[in-house]
Amino acid sequence: MPEGHTIHRLARRHKKLFGGRRVRATSPQGRFVDGAARIDGRRLLGTDAWGKHLLHRYEGELLVHVHLGLYGRFDEAVAPLPAPVGQVRLRIEGDEHGVDLRGPTACEIFTPADVDDLVARLGADPLRRDSDPEAAAARVRGSRRAVGALLMDQKVIAGVGNVYRAEVLFRAGVHPFRPGTSIVRDEWDDIWADLVDLMAVGVRRGRIVTVRADDDHGAPSYRPGRPRTYVYRRRGEPCRICGTSVVMADLDARKVYWCPVCQPE
Incomplete structure (x- = not known):
């Protein structure tokens, strides 16, 4: 399972790739169709990481929560991305790059209240300055x-x-x-x-x-x-x-x- 530094690194990378831009989102696998449709065409306002949890923040107070678990991973490629191969839970595409999410334990739409509940359950994160x-x-x-x-x-x-x-x-x-x-x-x-x-x-x-x-x-x-x-x-x-x-x-x-x-x- 990826440790916390990997998730923080992904948050920084995704912000660099997509931050402030509108993205195209799909679920080739079909297990996140409704969620992908809700963020499709929206602007990514920022990213965040708490421990092993990754958050994408989109306009309209929509968030995507990802926990990679044991088998999850993001594959990055230059746009336009080729046809998806295998079980791609979520594909996010910008004008120049895209990422495919495979095999996560969790990939779900969150509200700000959901984030508050998540953070309340987690301990201090050594990589966060606001940790206690x-x-x-x-x-x-x-x-x-x-x-x-x-x-x-x-x-x-x-x-x-x-x-x-x-x-x-x-x-x-x-x-x-x-x-x-x-x-x-x-x-x-x-x-x-x-x-x-x-x-x-x-x-x-x-x-x-x-x-x-x-x-x-x-x-x-x-x-x-x-x-x-x-x-x-x-x-x-x-x-x-x-x-x-x-x-x-x-x-x-x-x-x-x-x-x-x-x-x-």
């Missing part, structure tokens, strides 16, 4: 759940996925199974600040970068084309810092990775 880090701190430090689970709970922090979860905890030297109540304020402040910095790098560069230059000793990525990481997807591989084998366990039905020496329990 104090609320995130209170939720984490007031819970006995594992901090690794809290970081992935979108009601606590919006936008963090499995890669950032594993990597930021390693960089902080925090074991993922420590209860939130054991996290002292300085530890949490470091984790939050690191999330803000790392996810901003992800937006700018279009990829996750978590390994410090001094720690990158040539160990390859866990898979070609994927980010080089400290612990994520490196089970059994030597820690980049101490050489201890990285371990893995299940936490709330997701895989979590850590170094038992650099992140003592």
Whole structure:
């Protein structure tokens, strides 16, 4: 599932492609016909991202809410776009570019009230200046759940996925199974600040970068084309810092990775 930096990057890209312009909207797949008809011919006023949720704002107080989920993606092409291939939920076309949305978990028309309800359910987003880090701190430090689970709970922090979860905890030297109540304020402040910095790098560069230059000793990525990481997807591989084998366990039905020496329990 794309992490929050990807959604913020898409919001910026779509604003650049279509912002202030009237768009043509269709649903070749047929599952968003009514919604596409409602925004067809309208001007895109802006875009927004909250965690893993993307919003397009059109004139007439119409919004499109997209959650990519596990399989969703946007494909971009130069206009005029070729005939759609496969299951295209939503096609948006401008004069020079277009995008096809495939396989999202959600693609729906929202009202401003719907947006308010969505935001009320989400935690602080490290990529938003209007987020409340104090609320995130209170939720984490007031819970006995594992901090690794809290970081992935979108009601606590919006936008963090499995890669950032594993990597930021390693960089902080925090074991993922420590209860939130054991996290002292300085530890949490470091984790939050690191999330803000790392996810901003992800937006700018279009990829996750978590390994410090001094720690990158040539160990390859866990898979070609994927980010080089400290612990994520490196089970059994030597820690980049101490050489201890990285371990893995299940936490709330997701895989979590850590170094038992650099992140003592």
